[in-house]
Amino acid sequence: MNKLTSDILDRLRGADGFLSGGELCSELGITRSAVWKHISLLRKTGYSIEAVSGRGYRYNRSTGLPVPEEVMPLLSTARLGRTIEFHEMLESTNQRAKTLARDGALEGCVIIADSQKSGRGRMGRQWISPPGANLYFSIILRPPVPPLRLSQIPLLAAAAIHRTLDAMVDGVSAMVKWPNDILIGGRKVCGILCEMETEADLAHFVIAGIGINVNMHEIPGDIEGIATSMSIESGNELSRPEILADILNHFEPIYDEWLVKEDLGDFLPYLERYAWLKGKAVSVERYNGRVTGMVTGLGRSGELLLTDDDGKAHSITSGEATIRKEAL
Numbered sequence: 001m002n003k004l005t006s007d008i009l010d011r012l013r014g015a016d017g018f019l020s021g022g023e024l025c026s027e028l029g030i031t032r033s034a035v036w037k038h039i040s041l042l043r044k045t046g047y048s049i050e051a052v053s054g055r056g057y058r059y060n061r062s063t064g065l066p067v068p069e070e071v072m073p074l075l076s077t078a079r080l081g082r083t084i085e086f087h088e089m090l091e092s093t094n095q096r097a098k099t100l101a102r103d104g105a106l107e108g109c110v111i112i113a114d115s116q117k118s119g120r121g122r123m124g125r126q127w128i129s130p131p132g133a134n135l136y137f138s139i140i141l142r143p144p145v146p147p148l149r150l151s152q153i154p155l156l157a158a159a160a161i162h163r164t165l166d167a168m169v170d171g172v173s174a175m176v177k178w179p180n181d182i183l184i185g186g187r188k189v190c191g192i193l194c195e196m197e198t199e200a201d202l203a204h205f206v207i208a209g210i211g212i213n214v215n216m217h218e219i220p221g222d223i224e225g226i227a228t229s230m231s232i233e234s235g236n237e238l239s240r241p242e243i244l245a246d247i248l249n250h251f252e253p254i255y256d257e258w259l260v261k262e263d264l265g266d267f268l269p270y271l272e273r274y275a276w277l278k279g280k281a282v283s284v285e286r287y288n289g290r291v292t293g294m295v296t297g298l299g300r301s302g303e304l305l306l307t308d309d310d311g312k313a314h315s316i317t318s319g320e321a322t323i324r325k326e327a328l
């Protein structure tokens with residue numbers, strides 16, 4: 001973004017309400033048509049700027065882009081989000097984060113994109129990532145813990161995201177679907193994809209990739225009926241920078257506490273309280289086959305506890321759970 005465009009953005013951000021075209025012209029020494037050109041550029045980049053004749057221009061904070069200038073002033077973290085890389089478009093934020101992590105990026109570095117060409121979901125699925133509406137970001141973590149514990153990270157992220165969404169979306173209750181989805185009214189609003197590089201007893205890095213449907217008004221055909229967005233559920237547009245900053249603010253203390261524990265510790269009761277699958281009849285696809293039964297809760301390390309149809313208890317550390325159709 002060139003200097004004049006960013007000066008106009010700064011003035012609009014700092015204004016309390018409308019800023020007239022005339023004021024911008026005289027402060028910056030440019031013509032009205034030049035102001036208009038820069039406003040159009042900002043709009044193309046994704047900034048929402050209202051133009052009302054006779055009053056001027058007003059920056060709409062609530063639909064702002066999740067750029068570092070918007071997110072960083074809202075952070076209360078020591079490490080998470082202290083370095084932020086923003087891209088209008090990426091293949092995948094997880095892919096970019098992996099490259100940076102291999103090159104030595106520090107823990108807490110966050111990569112954000114306004115859209116992704118090849119957003120990745122779990123099990124090789126695609127994550128639909130249109131521009132101007134949602135959050136797509138990846139956090140680089142370097143937890144000094146045994147690799148066996150790393151499968152708990154999606155649950156920690158889910159707890160942080162759940163706290164944020166629950167506080168922001170009034171009157172609807174979000175639930176955590178083991179191991180890493182957030183649902184509202186049974187529909188998916190957020191997915192988490194953790195990817196990692198480890199040695200036998202050491203994690204080089206973990207990439208916590210998070211996709212949240214924030215202001216998407218229409219759910220694309222492929223995921224219609226199974227996905228939703230925060231704006232659909234709340235009837236309001238929500239601020240992407242605020243949501244992102246809140247998640248990082250919640251995540252850091254949860255993560256720090258977990259680093260010095262041996263299991264999920266105090267987050268277990270929280271995750272159990274909002275566990276979507278608890279008490280439901282499910283089928284879980286695991287690397288070594290499928291198991292079906294009734295979910296009884298979560299284990300101390302975040303395992304899904306399930307009693308199968310023969311009454312045998314299972315403790316499942318990873319897999320993909322679906323609610324059984326006959327139980328619906």
Ligand code: BTN
Binds near residue numbers: 094122180193
């Ligand atoms: C899932 O539910 O399948 C996980 C979806 C994770 C999507 C996010 S969007 C940001 C990050 N970059 C990616 O390519 N994927 C994750």
